Amino acid sequence: MRKNIxxxxxxxxxxxxxxxxxxxxxxxxxxxxxRHTAMQAFRAHLPDLAIIDISLEDExxxxxxxxxxxxxxxxxxPIIFLTARDSELDAVSGLRLGADDFLTKDVSLPHLAAxxxxxxxxxxxxxxxxxxxEIVRRGALSIDGEKMQTTWKASAVTLSxxxxxxxxxxxxNPGHVKNRQxxxxxxxxxxxxxxxxxxxxxxxxKFQQVDPAFDSIQTVYGMGYRWVE
Amino acid sequence: xSIRLQLLVVALTTLxxxxxxxxxxxxxxxxxxxxxxxSLLASAGTIGNALSAQPQRVxxxxxLRAFDARSGDLYVHPLPNQPLLxxxxxxxxxxxxxxxxxxxxxxxxxxxxxxxxxxLYIYAEVDDAHFDxxxxxxxxxxxxxxxxDVRLQSADGTDTSYFFATTAPGLNAAQHVTKDDDDxxxxxxEPRIQAYWLQTSQGYHLEARIPxxxxxxxxxxxxxxxxxxxxxxxxxxxxxxxxxxFFATDGLDGxxxxxxxxxxxxxxxxxxxxxxxxxxxxxxxxxNATADGGFNWYRxxxxxxxxxxxxxxxxxxxxxADVVRTALSxxxxxxxxxxDDGRMLLTAAAPIVVDGVARGAVLLEQNAEQMLxxxxxxxxxxxxLTLIATATAVIVMLAFAAWMTFRIGRLRNAxxxxxxxxxxxxxxxxxxxxxxEIGALARGFERLLARLNEHAQxxxxxxxxxxxxxxxxxxxxxxxxxxxxxxxxxxxxxxxxDRARGGTQRLQTILTSLGAAARVxxxxxxxxxxxxxLRELITSTVAGYRxxxxxxxxxxAQPDDACFLRGAPDLIVQMLDKxxxxxxxxxxxxxxxxxxxxxxxxxxxLAVDNDGPRIPAEVLQHLFESLYEQRSGRDDKPHxxxxxxxxxxxxxxxxxxxxAANREDGxxxxxxxxxxxx
Numbered sequence: 001m002r003k004n005i006x007x008x009x010x011x012x013x014x015x016x017x018x019x020x021x022x023x024x025x026x027x028x029x030x031x032x033x034x035r036h037t038a039m040q041a042f043r044a045h046l047p048d049l050a051i052i053d054i055s056l057e058d059e060x061x062x063x064x065x066x067x068x069x070x071x072x073x074x075x076x077x078p079i080i081f082l083t084a085r086d087s088e089l090d091a092v093s094g095l096r097l098g099a100d101d102f103l104t105k106d107v108s109l110p111h112l113a114a115x116x117x118x119x120x121x122x123x124x125x126x127x128x129x130x131x132x133x134e135i136v137r138r139g140a141l142s143i144d145g146e147k148m149q150t151t152w153k154a155s156a157v158t159l160s161x162x163x164x165x166x167x168x169x170x171x172x173n174p175g176h177v178k179n180r181q182x183x184x185x186x187x188x189x190x191x192x193x194x195x196x197x198x199x200x201x202x203x204x205x206k207f208q209q210v211d212p213a214f215d216s217i218q219t220v221y222g223m224g225y226r227w228v229e
Numbered sequence: 230x231s232i233r234l235q236l237l238v239v240a241l242t243t244l245x246x247x248x249x250x251x252x253x254x255x256x257x258x259x260x261x262x263x264x265x266x267x268s269l270l271a272s273a274g275t276i277g278n279a280l281s282a283q284p285q286r287v288x289x290x291x292x293l294r295a296f297d298a299r300s301g302d303l304y305v306h307p308l309p310n311q312p313l314l315x316x317x318x319x320x321x322x323x324x325x326x327x328x329x330x331x332x333x334x335x336x337x338x339x340x341x342x343x344x345x346x347x348x349l350y351i352y353a354e355v356d357d358a359h360f361d362x363x364x365x366x367x368x369x370x371x372x373x374x375x376x377x378d379v380r381l382q383s384a385d386g387t388d389t390s391y392f393f394a395t396t397a398p399g400l401n402a403a404q405h406v407t408k409d410d411d412d413x414x415x416x417x418x419e420p421r422i423q424a425y426w427l428q429t430s431q432g433y434h435l436e437a438r439i440p441x442x443x444x445x446x447x448x449x450x451x452x453x454x455x456x457x458x459x460x461x462x463x464x465x466x467x468x469x470x471x472x473x474x475f476f477a478t479d480g481l482d483g484x485x486x487x488x489x490x491x492x493x494x495x496x497x498x499x500x501x502x503x504x505x506x507x508x509x510x511x512x513x514x515x516x517n518a519t520a521d522g523g524f525n526w527y528r529x530x531x532x533x534x535x536x537x538x539x540x541x542x543x544x545x546x547x548x549x550a551d552v553v554r555t556a557l558s559x560x561x562x563x564x565x566x567x568x569d570d571g572r573m574l575l576t577a578a579a580p581i582v583v584d585g586v587a588r589g590a591v592l593l594e595q596n597a598e599q600m601l602x603x604x605x606x607x608x609x610x611x612x613x614l615t616l617i618a619t620a621t622a623v624i625v626m627l628a629f630a631a632w633m634t635f636r637i638g639r640l641r642n643a644x645x646x647x648x649x650x651x652x653x654x655x656x657x658x659x660x661x662x663x664x665x666e667i668g669a670l671a672r673g674f675e676r677l678l679a680r681l682n683e684h685a686q687x688x689x690x691x692x693x694x695x696x697x698x699x700x701x702x703x704x705x706x707x708x709x710x711x712x713x714x715x716x717x718x719x720x721x722x723x724x725x726x727d728r729a730r731g732g733t734q735r736l737q738t739i740l741t742s743l744g745a746a747a748r749v750x751x752x753x754x755x756x757x758x759x760x761x762x763l764r765e766l767i768t769s770t771v772a773g774y775r776x777x778x779x780x781x782x783x784x785x786a787q788p789d790d791a792c793f794l795r796g797a798p799d800l801i802v803q804m805l806d807k808x809x810x811x812x813x814x815x816x817x818x819x820x821x822x823x824x825x826x827x828x829x830x831x832x833x834x835l836a837v838d839n840d841g842p843r844i845p846a847e848v849l850q851h852l853f854e855s856l857y858e859q860r861s862g863r864d865d866k867p868h869x870x871x872x873x874x875x876x877x878x879x880x881x882x883x884x885x886x887x888x889a890a891n892r893e894d895g896x897x898x899x900x901x902x903x904x905x906x907x
Contacts, residue, residue, distance in 0.1 A: 011701055013705040020712050021711060024712075084697060106700070106704070109708050109712060220773075221765075221773070222771065222772060222802060223769060223772070
């Protein structure tokens with residue numbers, strides 16, 4: 001069954017380009033120019049994935065409002081923020097509102113498609129019985145590559161997709177320094193250094209919520225990060 | 230020329246005040262003198278009228294024939310007290326008023342007469358260098374000695390002659406020729422008539438005292454030389470009509486005294502201008518103001534020089550005075566004259582009219598000195614006051630000028646430093662709350678600075694805005710390229726696509742660096758401070774740079790122990806990135822970048838220096854400003870003058886500073902950041 005993807009983007013050219021690219025990858029895509037038309041359609045029928053721009057026409061933060069409404073309508077619906085904004089604040093706000101991922105518009109269409117596919121794969125994997133082969137274990141950490149789930153000392157750590165891939169890249173080769181470019185490649189995103197830094201910070205904080213003593217991601221200044229056990 | 234000086238010059242115009250005061254004083258003085266004349270004239274008129282009502286108390290002598298000194302008429306001065314017989318007239322108590330006797334063959338003698346209650350005094354000065362003494366056994370017809378003959382005519386017309394001569398100067402009695410019973414003539418002394426003979430170098434003085442019992446209406450005096458036959462004087466033979474004696478009126482002095490006040494002398498004159506009586510004195514009383522010894526400004530200022538004035542007349546005969554002549558002809562008149570002491574004297578005369586005819590005149594003489602002294606005192610006070618006022622005005626103006634200059638200077642300093650070295654604009658000006666023009670100027674500056682600040686703000690945010698606004702169209706291009714690529718393309722089409730992609734890539738880089746400062750500012754807002762080891766951070770970061778800039782040599786100098794800093798390590802890394810990027814840009818290939826971490830009291834010093842060109846001094850102070858870019862395009866990387874601005878932002882976030890200088894060896898630049906220790 002084809003997945004339904006809703007794109008809420010006020011820029012027609014972008015909307016069409018994203019729609020075309022995702023349609024080419026076999027998704028059923030519906031696009032909306034503003035919050036009202038999108039919300040109307042969502043009330044009738046929820047999509048399988050919503051890709052939302054933050055500023056919508058005359059509403060500078062319309063995307064956030066839409067995200068909140070959608071999250072109220074469905075706790076499970078995956079949401080990706082796609083925005084021209086690259087400020088850390090926006091990313092934090094978006095993710096706090098329950099978005100599953102946060103991409104800047106610098107992301108290329110193939111990357112976008114890959115992220116969408118990965119997100120669906122994670123959702124699908126969650127519905128299937130566990131497949132042990134995909135699990136990476138590093139001490140207290142275990143990463144389920146299939147379900148894109150992370151646990152630390154047996155407690156689940158909820159990571160966004162980007163965060164998941166960063167942790168995955170670091171933990172696969174403990175002790176190796178991964179520079180920011182490598183982490184971006186691993187996460188299939190185009191971010192600037194600052195955004196990587198804030199992602200790493202947020203990852204640490206998420207682990208520390210589970211275990212305040214968490215200190216496995218080390219900063220190697222001027223080079224990048226590494227996983228230590 | 231400073232405002233202070235300009236206002237000083239303006240303040241000097243207040244000197245016109247004392248000048249005007251002087252002019253005023255001069256005018257006032259002239260007016261006061263006029264009124265003094267009028268007042269004295271009025272007094273004279275009043276006295277004249279009062280006296281004309283009682284002519285019997287004024288005019289004793291009904292002889293209205295003209296007084297004629299040339300025919301031997303003599304005015305008899307009333308003497309205030311009894312003089313000593315000593316050959317000197319100085320003790321008579323009146324001014325000298327010698328009448329020259331008519332000369333015969335060049336013999337000269339002068340005479341004056343005075344009277345007390347009982348005596349008539351005669352004083353004669355005779356020029357006779359050779360003294361011819363009277364022989365001891367003088368004979369009646371003997372005249373070979375110096376002698377003064379006095380002939381007295383009584384009321385009934387009988388004449389009596391006396392002569393004064395002496396064997397030796399000194400006190401002696403008058404002599405006269407008498408006939409005894411045998412009709413023989415003898416020279417006999419008359420002891421009731423005494424005289425003093427005083428020999429002088431020019432001649433002799435004779436002071437004689439004659440009781441009034443001897444004196445009649447007429448008196449002739451003749452001085453005769455014993456050696457030659459010369460003589461001076463009058464005899465009844467030569468001047469039968471002359472020799473009359475003119476006396477002052479008894480009691481008139483006392484009457485006049487009731488009319489006058491200090492400093493004024495009143496004299497009543499008959500038609501012959503002879504004094505019938507006088508009272509008062511024109512002697513100036515000593516007045517404090519003139520005794521101050523200093524230069525008398527007022528006298529210098531007003532006309533007080535009497536040298537051009539006609540001299541005052543003194544003595545019994547006042548016909549010499551213009552005012553007297555005018556008054557005797559019936560008209561009152563006032564005049565300024567020069568007194569004996571050379572000072573100014575005001576005279577006024579009014580006629581005494583009896584039965585429609587001017588029978589005499591009242592002459593008032595007033596000392597101007599006293600009034601002048603009072604006015605001098607007043608003027609000195611006025612002058613002082615205007616000087617004080619002028620000085621006060623000048624001082625106040627100077628103080629005001631200083632205050633103005635201070636305010637303008639403060640405004641100027643504020644205007645000069647309104648745009649700080651860091652490019653920040655201070656929006657408030659001193660003085661802007663003042664209501665005057667300087668306040669308006671300050672407010673004008675403030676408006677200008679506000680506009681400038683808006684502009685600068687706009688420029689500062691322009692990068693971030695551009696980076697944001699251009700991102701969407703860029704994304705459209707890129708996503709379109711992505712879509713295009715997914716349709717099978719021919720090779721030549723692909724190469725165009727690749728070029729377009731390369732272009733968007735560069736655009737992307739440009740947009741990222743344009744927005745860099747804005748992102749750093751935002752990171753700073755969100756940054757959390759932790760304690761970390763700066764030394765360790767620098768070690769690992771520089772290791773990273775060695776990989777990132779393979780063409781450049783990095784040298785690192787650090788302390789041996791840990792350098793703990795409280796701050797945001799990510800930001801410090803970013804700051805180092807910018808410093809190193811900047812150093813690498815200017816470092817020649819195969820050059821060296823030296824990173825040093827050191828300590829100074831309270832601070833860590835992080836210095837990055839590089840080989841390369843020197844930085845011009847005028848560029849140094851602007852290097853850390855936002856959007857300051859001063860480099861010739863050497864590479865194809867975009868530069869927006871934000872790198873060192875970011876360095877400064879991060880240094881300041883940590884409470885430190887950033888500065889740039891040229892290396893002392895002249896081989897390049899050194900950028901130093903201070904970071905406070907924990």
